[in-house]
Amino acid sequence: MAHGPQPGFKRWLYTTNHKDIGTMYLWFSFAMFFLGGIMALVIRAELFQPGLQIVEPEFFNQMTTMHGLIMVFGAVMPAFVGLANWMVPMMIGAPDMALPRMNNWSFWILPFAFAMLVSTLFMEGGAPNFGWTFYAPLSTEYAPPSVTFFIFAVHIMGASSIMGAINIVATILNMRAPGMTLMKMPLFVWTWLITAYLLIAVMPVLAGVVTMMLMDIHFGTSFFSAAGGGDPVLFQHVFWFFGHPEVYIMILPAFGIVSAIIPTFARKPLFGYSSMVYATSSIAFLSFIVWAHHMFTVGMPIAGELFFMYATMLIAVPTGVKVFNWVTTMFRGSMTFETPMLFSIAFVILFTIGGFSGLMLAIAPADFQYHDTYFVVAHFHYVLVPGAIFSITAGVYYWLPKWTGNMYNETMGKVHFWLSFIGLNVTFFPMHFVGLAGMPRRIPDYALQFADFNLIASCGAFLFGASQLVFLFNILRTINGGKKATAEVWEDADGLEWTVPSPAPYHTFATPPVVK
């Protein structure tokens, strides 16, 4: 048990080590981020000016769909699972994940699923072209034949997430070091525990809805067809019952990361730890009863409309508690602004802006004007890019010295931050304007009055994309050398992960530490 990794590629194929698996998850997700990003650049290039310039509408729709799917299921979710794999056992003083072999399996089926998904681009009739929300009947009766491969790819991704989540739950509940009571766990562990529950609860529902599609397409059932007594809107209810908790799956671990970083660089304990835990749980609970806010225009009865509006608005309260706690943590601290902190501060500001636009969307009557416009696109990119992506980036900078034993290049990190920060706002802020002015989403060409802001947004996208190359370069350099990191890495950082040497040994905590 005590020995290190085997040499060669077999190490990665056969490994049961949480650090190896975490590393693989992180690289996979980075690759998917680039792939999804390139698709976003195709979208932005086409939208650079009015008229169709480079792609046919059919292909544009495939790009939109694949971009959404790859970013959500390929980039953000695996990145968080990767961070959980690396950090959760170290944070709770466990020797590894609870079920190490299954851990390997959860990872390796992902590249298979995505290979299958991406291969649809080369199939007759093209890749899925019905949006990442794949509403029936566009995705059933009117879909290209590749939809079947899409369905099975989603099944595998679901299986991967469920196994990953079960593993995390078992690890956290069963493998904490003596003295590590639940209310002493770092918030990253807490947020992941709750996220894992969300995953276990909703991924099977996603599997259910794609199964219904499969049956409607190939076996003559009538789930989504009024002629047989079904209803296309049923699809949306089942999908969003999964889909809404899904967006919190992409943000709760982010809350955890930021709650680890801000106290470190403010040199002050996190304000309101227990209320953070309660707030996270409330968000998770509420996330199950708000799904139809994506469906305000489908013609729900007014009682439903009101219920989902009120419930959605309520989410602002626990989320607000979190924002206020972070700000108060900074208040009267002693702050420095290393790269992880810069990304975290940008997270707090820009995520809050995205939350505000979310709250506006939650007002049902106003959503009649916002729905399916670029205002929605602006909203969710503000919560996803400076939300999920920035938190992951912050986490990578924060823990990279622990993983590699080397410090990253701080100047390059700051350059990365500022280019990303500017690029992102230039890309996504104008989308609020074109959305309010009436530009629908998922269109390859648009009326002339939207031209200027689209041009700006496209420029920003290329800037933002290019700045990620700086990130990649910085990571590669850090892996290969650089200033040696101490065990503690950051002055005054709190947590068990900072008690082991950098780089963290292949096996940590074979004998559990005692937590006071």
Place this chain on the structure above:
Amino acid sequence: MASESSYYVPEQSRLPIFATVGLGLTAYGAANWVNGNSSYLFMLGSIVLAGVLWAWFGQVIKENMAGLNSDQLKKSYVWGMGWFIFSEVMFFAAFFGALFYIRTFALPWLGGEGDKGSTNMLWQGFEATWPLMTTPDAAVNGDAAKIAGPNAIIDPWHLPLINTILLLASSVTVHFAHVFLKKDNRKAFNWWLFATIALGVAFLFFQVEEYLEAYQELGLTLESGIYGTTFFMLTGFHGAHVTLGTIMLLVMWCRSVFAGHFKKDDHFGFEAASWYWHFVDVVWVGLFIFVYVLGS
């Protein structure tokens, strides 16, 4: 919470990557197959997957018998199985939810009631009933309809009632098996477990009988509108789970009878299978009430 210092972390293992290949082939092959191509890849994948899982479970059993599994590690398996079953519950919930939505909202709207009653102008002559014997399509297009309703439906008080009794009984027998195992009465354990499996097989037999009747005599098929859709999807997935559960119990029985596995205080493999069985049973009770009784 951690107490012992030795949590067994397995060495490198080839199992997962082979299982990945198996699952990948199965999924890709299945998609290929339902798209109208050959089923070879699917078959190959399933065989690989089944073989790997066999080896995998074998490995876990071996480790347990070698005494590698601490109490703490065993708890990980317990949590794992528990939350796996919960995820299955959610899978069924999606289909029960669909049934509920159709009956409470969609059909009444199609039939002209409630908030979206003006929908009926598209389906004049259609009335919302459950079971849905005449689909909207059939109400409008008569014999030319592509999706017609069933001619009759399954009577809950015959086969389904028998099946309910069989499954409920099997939950009891599996419980007795457990009790005797804990008392270290191997013989009684084997018999009670055997009885459970027999009840499961009998259930499956009647289920097949019922499906044959539905298809051949009642015109009740997957394609007969939303009633057939929900009926077969719910009972079908349940039936698949019973099949899986029966196989699991059968494996446990073989392990006990032929290999002498399980101790009175160490038999999680069996316990997991029996939890699964209870879960399948509870789903059936839901089906019996919501699909059969309240659906006729």
Place this chain on the structure above:
Amino acid sequence: MLSGIKRVFALLTTFVLAGPAAADEVERWGVNMTKGVTTVSSDIYDLHMLIFWICVGIGVLVFGVMFYSMWAHRKSRGAKAANFHESTALEFAWTIVPTIILVLMAIPATATLYDIYDTEEAELDIMITGYQWKWKYDYIGEDVKFFSNLSTPRAQYELDGSDVEGRMANPHYLLEVDEPVVIPVNKKVRFLITANDVIHAWWVPELAVKKDAIPGFVNEAWTKVSEPGIYRGQCAELCGKDHGFMPVVVKAVSEADYAAWIEERRMAAVKLRELTEKTFGFDELFAQGESVYNTACAACHQANGQGVPGAFPAIAGSKVATGPLDSHLSMVVDGSATNPAMQAFGGQLSEVDLAAVITFQRNAFGNNMGDTVQPIDILNFKKKQ
């Protein structure tokens, strides 16, 4: 594109230099939601601005405290960290205050929603059906119905289109149709919205009406416009390839003009029916067929008849278009039996248009069947069924 970049700079400089002038620029650039032309649309606008300013207020407060700490409590300035990390009073306050704010927002939102949902007592009903990729309007009880297609010339928007100048000079690029839906002002008009194939959404920002068109179900919405004018919108639910190319144009006119328009449409329908009896020459049919083809068929089968491989078959050399007439008629009139994307055009196009487009397909793109199809043939084919 250069002009675009110039305008970007113009905007940036106005924002920076001229405070009050910026307000006009904002107006001109369209950065905000329209106030629209109905009571509902202006209620929604007010609601939107209310929430917006509340969010701005909270934002200023929260970010204010944050920026202040970042400036005042930074280590380089010698700040020493305090150690407080709990305050029940604070936590309580910032749970309660936002809740109260939310309740205050919910009240006007609820009132507006009730208003939007009140479709009772409408004076006119129009059934709107979404098709891939056009809208059908059916004036219930008036015997007036027609399709409304995008009328921007293909050369202006297609990938290999050549008319870039036309595009840049077209003020209603992609927002113009051959037949707008006409409604009278000052009357409550109810829309009954549905779809024929996939889900679409009928949206006109200035009326603040956006409702999904669900195949097999009917949704209701209403509007009452006070100003005559032309109001433009777009389909707002992804509905396939040409989702971006199915605009909505509403023309609100005075009551008298509306009555006259209805009368005119009725007469036109009668005339069209008479034409069914007439025998046309080949050239006449072919020419009309070409124009019908371009509005109704080219979206899928492409203007050059080559189709989209894997999705939509080519007409050029097609087995159906160069085969027996009956199967061609049946394909177009009844649609495809296997692929719902090929709709039944029998109820969408007039007999004359059907005859013309079929004649065209059998003789264009190198298909040399040499036959002519007359409207009466279509009528007979329909009667046979």
